[in-house]
Amino acid sequence: MKGMLRYIIIKVTYTLITIILIVAFTFFLFYIMPGDPSTILLGKTGFGRLTPGHGSEATSLVQFIREFYGLDRPLYEQFLLHLWHFFTGNWGTSITVHPGASVSDIILYPLLNTIFLCGIATLICAYIGIKIGSFSAWNRGKLSDVALTGISLTLYSVPSFWLGILLLLLFAVWIPIFPLGHAGGEGPNLLMAIMDKIHHLILPLVTYVLTDFAAFSLTMKSSLTDVLTEDYIVTAKAKGLNQPKIHKKHAMPNAMLPMITVIAYQLGYVLMGAIVIETVFSYPGIGLLTYDALIKRDYPLLMTLFLIISTGMVIANAIADILYRYFDPRVKV
DSSP: OHHHHHHHHHHHHHHHHHHHEEEEEEEHHHHHHSOOOHHHHHHHHHHHHHHHHGGGHHHHHHHHHHTTTTTOOOOHHHHHHHHHHHHHHOOOOSSSSSTTTBBBHHHHHHHHHHHHHHHHHHHHHHHHHHHHHHHHHHTTHHHHHHHHHHHHHHHHOOHHHHHHHHHHHIIIIIIIIOOOOOOOOOOOSSSHHHHHHHHHHHHHHHHHHHHHHHHHHHHHHHHHHHTTHHHHHHHHTTTTHHHHHHIIIIIIIHHHHHHHHHHHHHHHHHHHHOOOHHHHHOOOOOHHHHHHHHHOOOHHHHHHHHHHHHHHHHHHHHHHHHHHHHHHHTTOO
């Protein structure tokens, strides 16, 4: 128990250091970009179009922006202020996507939409992938294994944007039974709002699952195939244990260990969202918001999104390492 606690403390410490390094990297990356940030912010807000006769007013506005954002302070103070603002949730204001609005307020709704879409999709992918992968491993070399593996590899190699556009053409244009996009969630009562939300969710969810479940199924097949060649499985078969018992009691618990990493990675990917899928379906999530911020050059919003996505991935990997250590005592610090 003490060893596990020590491992968690070390892992949390490394995670915090990594997050601080990511914040530092983004800060200095934007710092070395050409141009004066205060002038850029002034131009994005529309005041940059002031005529030459407004020179003193423009200068005052630039000075105000520099003082407001701490750009007139020494570099180390700017970095410490940036670090403090990140950990306290003071992420500044949007300059083009939603001018003047708080970045934290802008991110909240898309974040919930992305977690809803990608969270459900990840659970479905994990369930389908584990079932298909374990079935293929138990029937290795048979026609069913070859067919399932071929289908998984084919879908995994299909570009998600192409599949999304194809589904839109089929089921939103030619056979208009689903909407073209957006998140839905509107209706005269709660039940109708939930049904509308599900109706809008089906096509992006199907696209996500079809292009991502193979990561789970192929990993599960490879892991279970290796486990089935272990001595304790051969011994269990020699003792006359039936296949369901061997599968449930001996093979699956050990074969599931690599899935921890895959699931944790996918959960970290949830924060990033499926940028391509959300863009194709105009689904208002983190992915579409990132695309809009990039196209419109909303630097405060873009920096915050990058930090949140990176932090989510780092935390997900740390959780995966801790869970792997907990479930597999063979792993040592």
